[in-house]
Amino acid sequence: xxxxxxxxxxxxxxxxxxxxxxxxxxxxxxxxxxxxxxxxxxxxxxxxxxxxxxxxxxxxxxxxxxxxxxxxxxxxxxxxxxxxxxxxxxxxxxxxxxxxxxxxxxxxxxxxxxxxxxxxxxxxxxxxxxxxxxxxxxxxxxxxxxxxxxxxxxxxxxxxxxxxxxxxxxxxxxxxxxxxxxxxxxxxxxxxxxxxxxxxxxxxxxxxxxxxxxxxxxxxxxxxxxxxxxxxxxxxxxxxxxxxxxxxxxxxxxxxxxxxxxxxxxxxxxxxxxxxxxxxxxxxxxxxxxxxxxxxxxxxxxxxxxxxxxxxxxxxxxxxxxxxxxxxxxxxxxxxxxxxxxxxxxxxxxxxxxxxxxxxxxxxxxxxxxxxxxxxxxxxxxxxxxxxxxxx
Amino acid sequence: xxxxxxxxxxxxxxxxxxxxxxxxxxxxxxxxxxxxxxxxxxxxxxxxxxxxxxxxxxxxxxxxxxxxxxxxxxxxxxxxxxxxxxxxxxxxxxxxxxxxxxxxxxxxxxxxxxxxxxxxxxxxxxxxxxxxxxxxxxxxxxxxxxxxxxxxxxxxxxxxxxxxxxxxxxxxxxxxxxxxxxxxxxxxxxxxxxxxxxxxxxxxxxxxxxxxxxxxxxxxxxxxxxxxxxxxxxxxxxxxxxxxxxxxxxxxxxxxxxxxxxxxxxxxxxxxxxxxxxxxxxxxxxxxxxxxxxxxxxxxxxxxxxxxxxxxxxxxxxxxxxxxxxxxxxxxxxxxxxxxxxxxxxxxxxxxxxxxxxxxxxxxxxxxxxxxxxx
Numbered sequence: 001x002x003x004x005x006x007x008x009x010x011x012x013x014x015x016x017x018x019x020x021x022x023x024x025x026x027x028x029x030x031x032x033x034x035x036x037x038x039x040x041x042x043x044x045x046x047x048x049x050x051x052x053x054x055x056x057x058x059x060x061x062x063x064x065x066x067x068x069x070x071x072x073x074x075x076x077x078x079x080x081x082x083x084x085x086x087x088x089x090x091x092x093x094x095x096x097x098x099x100x101x102x103x104x105x106x107x108x109x110x111x112x113x114x115x116x117x118x119x120x121x122x123x124x125x126x127x128x129x130x131x132x133x134x135x136x137x138x139x140x141x142x143x144x145x146x147x148x149x150x151x152x153x154x155x156x157x158x159x160x161x162x163x164x165x166x167x168x169x170x171x172x173x174x175x176x177x178x179x180x181x182x183x184x185x186x187x188x189x190x191x192x193x194x195x196x197x198x199x200x201x202x203x204x205x206x207x208x209x210x211x212x213x214x215x216x217x218x219x220x221x222x223x224x225x226x227x228x229x230x231x232x233x234x235x236x237x238x239x240x241x242x243x244x245x246x247x248x249x250x251x252x253x254x255x256x257x258x259x260x261x262x263x264x265x266x267x268x269x270x271x272x273x274x275x276x277x278x279x280x281x282x283x284x285x286x287x288x289x290x291x292x293x294x295x296x297x298x299x300x301x302x303x304x305x306x307x308x309x310x311x312x313x314x315x316x317x318x319x320x321x322x323x324x325x326x327x328x329x330x331x332x333x334x335x336x337x338x339x340x341x342x343x344x345x346x347x348x349x350x351x352x353x354x355x356x357x358x359x360x361x362x363x364x365x366x367x368x369x370x371x372x373x374x375x376x377x378x379x380x381x382x383x384x385x386x387x388x389x390x391x392x
Numbered sequence: 393x394x395x396x397x398x399x400x401x402x403x404x405x406x407x408x409x410x411x412x413x414x415x416x417x418x419x420x421x422x423x424x425x426x427x428x429x430x431x432x433x434x435x436x437x438x439x440x441x442x443x444x445x446x447x448x449x450x451x452x453x454x455x456x457x458x459x460x461x462x463x464x465x466x467x468x469x470x471x472x473x474x475x476x477x478x479x480x481x482x483x484x485x486x487x488x489x490x491x492x493x494x495x496x497x498x499x500x501x502x503x504x505x506x507x508x509x510x511x512x513x514x515x516x517x518x519x520x521x522x523x524x525x526x527x528x529x530x531x532x533x534x535x536x537x538x539x540x541x542x543x544x545x546x547x548x549x550x551x552x553x554x555x556x557x558x559x560x561x562x563x564x565x566x567x568x569x570x571x572x573x574x575x576x577x578x579x580x581x582x583x584x585x586x587x588x589x590x591x592x593x594x595x596x597x598x599x600x601x602x603x604x605x606x607x608x609x610x611x612x613x614x615x616x617x618x619x620x621x622x623x624x625x626x627x628x629x630x631x632x633x634x635x636x637x638x639x640x641x642x643x644x645x646x647x648x649x650x651x652x653x654x655x656x657x658x659x660x661x662x663x664x665x666x667x668x669x670x671x672x673x674x675x676x677x678x679x680x681x682x683x684x685x686x687x688x689x690x691x692x693x694x695x696x697x698x699x700x701x702x703x704x705x706x707x708x709x710x711x712x713x714x715x716x717x718x719x720x721x722x723x724x725x726x727x728x729x730x731x732x733x734x735x736x737x738x739x740x741x742x743x744x745x746x747x748x749x750x751x752x753x754x755x756x757x758x759x760x761x762x763x764x765x766x767x
Contacts, residue, residue, distance in 0.1 A: 214698030214763075253764045342694075349764060 002081040003060055004161060005051040007067060010074030010171050013047035023049075026072040026174040029236065033066050033390075045156070046114070049073075052081075064167065069234050071200050072177075073169035077152070079161040086120060089153060090132045093162045097133070097151060100164035106143035107133065110152045118155045125153055171200065175236050178202030180282040181314065182273050185209050185240075187224045187342070190288025190317050192231050192334040193325050197316035198286050199235040206282060207238050207388075208273050210245040215349075220342040225388060230334045232390035239280075240386045243272055248375050249349055255370040259355040262296045264367050267308035268376065274311055275380050285313045290320055295354035304363045394705045394748045398593075399540055399570060399683045399739030404636065405595040411639035412597060415632030422629050423620060432631050439638025443589070446645040448578035449604050455621045456634055459601040460569045461491035462614070463588035466603065466625075467565045468495040468534060470611040471586075475531035475563065476504065483525045483533045485517055485546065486510040486724045491588075492534050492567055509535075515542070515725040516678075519550035526555050530562045537571035537582075541721045541737060543675050543683030545575065552583035563609060569593055573644045574682050575652065585609045591633065595741070596640035600633035651742045655681035658740050658749060662686075665753045674727045674735060684738045685722070687731035688756055690765035696736060699759045705752055708737040 007030070012022040027042060027049065034040060034051070038058040043050045051067070053060070060078065067076055080096040082088040101107060111125040120128070129151065130142060154161045183195040185207040195205050209224045221242065228238050248268055256264050273285055289297045296305075306313055317325050329335040395403065404412075415435060420428025422436055437451070444451045457463045472482070476499075484496050486508040500506045507525045511517050517535075526533055533555055538545050552564045566584040571577055573594045579587060586609065591600040605611055605624075617626030644651070659681040666673050666686055674685035688696060693709030700707055722732050738752065 214700075214702055215695050217694065217698050250764060 003053070004079050004081050005060070005064060005067060006077040006079055006161065006163070007049040007051060007070075007073045007169065008075040008077070009047045009049070010072060010169070011173060012072055022072065022174055022177050025177050026070070029070055029072070029174050029176065030067065032236070033070055034063060037063050037066065066233075067169070068167060069170055070174075071170050071172035071202065071234065072174035074171055076167045076169050077163045078165060078167075079152075079154075079163035081159045081161060084115070084118065084155060084158070084160050086125075086128060089125070089160055089162065090129060093129075094132070094136050096162065097164050098137075100149050101133065101137050101140060101151075104140065104148035106141050106147045107149045107151060108142060108144045108147040109133070110150055112152065112154045115155050115157055125155070129153060170234065173200075173202040175199050175202060175234075176204045178204075179284070180204045180206065180280075181284045181286045182241075182277050182282045183207045183286045184269065184273060184288075185224055185228060186288070187220060187227065187338070188288065189322075189329050189335065189338040190290065190293075190325050192227045192288075192332070192338065193328045194286050194288040194314075194316050195231045196234050196328065196332050196334075198314055199231070203284075203286070205231075205235050205238060205286065206241065206276075206280070208241040208243065208276065210243045210269055210272075212246040212249050213244075215246065215249070217342055223337060223340050223342055225386070226337050227334055228388040229391060230337060231332065232388055234332060235390075237390065238388045240388045241276055241383050242386070243379050243383045245269075245379060248372065248379060251370065251372070251375060253349055256366050258351045259353055260358060260363055260366045261349060261351050262354050263301055263304050263358050263363050265349075266296055266301075266305045267363070267367060268372060270305060270309050270313070272376055272379055272383075274309060275376075276383070277311055284311055285309065287313060287315050288317050288325075289315045290317045290322070290325065293322065295356050298356045300357045300359075301355075304358050304360050307360055307364075394744075394751055396705065396707045396738045396740065396744065396748070396752065398741040398744075399737060400708055401592045401598060402595045402741055403743070404592075404597050405640055405643055407639040407643045408596045408636040411635040412632045415635035418631070422631065423618065432629075435631055435635050435638075436629055439634045439641075442638045442641045442645070443602055446573065446641050447587070447589075447604060448580055450607065452622075453579075453604050453607055455603045455605065455624050456629060456637075457601045457603055457625055458599060458630075460567065460588040460590035461601070463590075463601050463603040464489075464491045464534075464565070464567055465495055466614040467586045467588065467605075467611060468492065468499070468532065470614065471532045471563045471565070472499050472504065473612055474610055475561075479529050479531035479561075481505045481507065481527060481530040483507045483509065483522060483530055483535075485522070485535050487517070487539050487541075487544070487721045488534070488536055489540055489567055489569070492536065492565075496534070505529075511544075511725055513726060515544065515727070517544070517546050519547035519554070522547075522551040523554045523558075526559055526562055528559065530559060532563050532565060534565040534567070536567040536569075537577070538568075538575065538680045538683065539721070539725075540570050540683065541719060542685045542725055542727075543570075543679035543681070543739075544725065545571070545678065545680055548584070549582050556583045570680065570683060573641065573648060574655075575680060576648060579604055579606070586611065591637040591640065594640050594644055596637040597633050600630060600637045602637070652681065654742055655740050658744055658746065659684055661746050662738060662749050662752075665749060669753060669757055671753075671756060672731050672734075674722070674725070674731060682740050684740075685727075686736055686738060687727075687734040688736070688760065689730055689734055691734050691759060691763055693733060693735055695763060696734070696756070696759055699763060700752070700755055703751075703755050703758075705748075705755055707752075708739070709735060 039054045041052040082092045109126040109130045111122040151164045181203045183205045185191045420432040422433040496506045509521045563585045565586040568587045569590045585606045587604045589602040592598040615626045672687040
């Protein structure tokens with residue numbers, strides 16, 4: 001039995017003259033994601049990417065799982081490859097279809113005859129296959145409007161493909177088709193979700209993390225690296241920047257009014273992050289903030305933070321409730337790591353009563369009261385970069 | 393490097409390392425009939441004998457397991473299975489190690505009545521409280537000998553002997569992990585039917601534990617299969633680790649009193665220094681001198697721990713088993729709330745010195761100067 005996977009494009013199909021661009025990025029991403037899964041033949045036709053395994057020992061469940069995390073694919077179909085004659089179509093496919101049809105109560109058959117030299121026309125193929133299915137699975141009825149299962153037959157140049165089950169792909173557009181972003185990755189629940197969401201829109205992300213030993217531990221850093229590795233399953237390989245931030249926090253604590261501590265700290269984090277962006281040609285910052293979730297995420301606080309930024313800050317979780325963010329993090333598999341109980345970046349320093357409505361001029365005054373430039377430079381110079389590859 | 397985390401695990405001693413290597417070299421399967429098998433079996437028997445002797449038991453009362461957690465799980469679930477059909481009460485304490493506490497929680501979900509005796513206002517568990525919690529309907533009493541977070545020694549001998557006199561049918565189990573080879577321990581004197589032991593807390597390797605089960609007490613096997621350990625614990629015996637365990641026991645079983653004396657003087661010094669510099673001491677002189685709980689008010693345990701680690705001093709916050717989690721045991725002992733989050737566990741071995749305590753205290757003073765405290 002030979003299976004093939006059909007990856008149906010999402011909105012790439014709607015693109016105009018640069019559709020080819022998106023398609024080749026998608027193909028590159030798929031190839032990279034399957035690099036350790038075996039050898040495949042790839043072909044493209046009619047907004048579909050065909051992934052055909054070249055050997056029999058390939059674990060197709062694993063391949064489908066990997067492909068379901070590649071952005072740009074809206075639907076995934078596993079299909080059976082059969083010879084291009086009615087006899088094979090009718091008889092070789094029944095066992096394969098059984099899995100989907102046995103649990104269903106109604107079905108319809110859909111035929112696509114791309115090869116117009118095939119002797120039967122599409123409605124005739126439907127009729128014959130439908131008849132055969134009814135004979136074999138007498139409990140089924142035909143329902144062409146709301147079927148439980150749609151069996152699709154595609155007659156292509158070399159083979160015919162038959163499939164019954166469609167799985168949802170990751171959606172979005174291929175990573176790498178929309179520029180580069182720097183994700184501020186804290187170790188909480190929100191930031192990995194934010195990274196996932198911009199990657200879905202084609203942004204290739206890098207991640208930056210601020211560590212403050214001894215206030216934060218080696219294990220806290222390991223946890224953040226693990227999060228980066230987990231989102232790499234969707235986002236592709238990630239450069240992980242780890243900034244030593246202890247000194248800045250200690251100086252802040254001594255020199256900044258307590259209620260403005262978090263805001264000024266965030267401005268300094270943004271400053272450091274965008275220095276790497278400028279150096280590495282990264283066009284935006286990405287954070288997991290959601291309006292009003294905590295004191296530093298009020299509208300007023302964000303205005304003050306953004307005033308320190310020379311490039312846009314994207315916040316894909318901005319309108320989401322915590323429960324919605326948690327739902328996404330569970331879906332992409334980062335939740336369990338996010339809730340590991342290690343001291344994070346700044347719980348020790350958090351002011352008792354942070355200002356929820358900071359005024360920009362006051363914040364700026366608090367920041368210029370001390371010359372942070374040498375510390376920022378030192379932090380940037382001592383930052384370590386590590387390539388995090390998606391597992392497997 | 394200064395290692396003050398000996399309650400988490402200890403450095404394997406040279407004798408243990410050598411014995412492990414020897415056990416790896418003699419790789420026969422003790423269950424094999426041929427000569428190599430016999431040789432391996434002899435090694436196991438020697439180790440079993442060393443452990444039996446050290447606690448005043450007979451060889452055939454000692455069974456090897458993979459760790460003390462397995463020993464305690466086997467004991468608790470085993471007794472619940474045999475005696476728990478008719479007797480549904482289990483008496484334990486509120487300060488047990490998770491390897492006992494979680495088993496009791498699990499049995500509680502399955503209809504057992506679990507009585508958890510709590511410390512009094514001074515942080516002591518009273519023998520009378522344990523004794524009076526036991527009744528005719530009690531199948532198991534499980535209490536630890538030395539608490540792993542504060543070093544508190546529980547009055548097991550007093551409690552168990554009274555219980556055995558009044559309710560001989562109730563099985564007594566004692567988690568002796570933090571007391572074994574550190575304070576005097578004889579099973580008969582303790583009136584324990586079952587005890588759990590661990591290798592890696594006494595300078596043997598990780599991955600090996602043991603159980604004492606008094607002759608005549610029936611505990612069903614937890615692992616079934618090839619019938620090793622007289623059918624009690626199936627699975628090929630881990631000869632190298634068993635050898636390591638035996639070697640460590642041989643090395644340390646005769647020096648309990650001397651080492652206790654040394655730990656005691658280390659502790660005394662630590663407490664004096666703490667007093668001198670305003671560092672709070674959660675433990676007291678009645679606790680095991682090997683485990684000392686102190687607190688630097690206003691500074692988080694985890695931050696202090698990493699600060700010390702940067703200076704090559706390794707300690708623990710609460711117990712190592714709970715990693716970042718807050719310790720409920722510290723709370724149970726009635727330690728004031730302001731100290732709970734700032735608690736450090738300083739646990740000694742015979743290799744620690746007074747100078748190392750000086751370094752620890754110096755670093756804690758430095759921490760107080762340099763670190764930002766909690767607001």
